[in-house]
Amino acid sequence: xxxxxxxxxxxxxxxxxxxxxxxxxxxxxxxxxxxxxxxxxxxxxxxxxxxxxxxxxxxxxxxxxxxxxxxxxx
Numbered sequence: 001x002x003x004x005x006x007x008x009x010x011x012x013x014x015x016x017x018x019x020x021x022x023x024x025x026x027x028x029x030x031x032x033x034x035x036x037x038x039x040x041x042x043x044x045x046x047x048x049x050x051x052x053x054x055x056x057x058x059x060x061x062x063x064x065x066x067x068x069x070x071x072x073x074x
Contacts, residue, residue: 006059036067
C-alpha cells in the first residue's frame with residue numbers, strides 16, 4: 001500500500017485546472033487523480049482532498065500501486 005501526498009505543479013494550466021476543480025469538485029478531482037494510475041483498469045485508490053493555507057488543493061491518496069511520478073501536472 002502507498003500513502004501519497006499529491007499537489008498540483010505550478011504550470012501554465014494551473015488556473016484552468018483549479019477552476020475545473022471548483023466547478024465539478026469531486027468528479028473533476030477523481031478524473032485528475034485517475035491519470036496518475038492510468039495503467040490500472042480498475043480504480044485501486046481512495047483519496048481525501050484538503051486545502052493548503054494558500055488555497056491550493058492537496059490530495060492524500062491511498063493506493064495499491066505507486067502513482068505515476070512522470071505526470072507533469074502533479
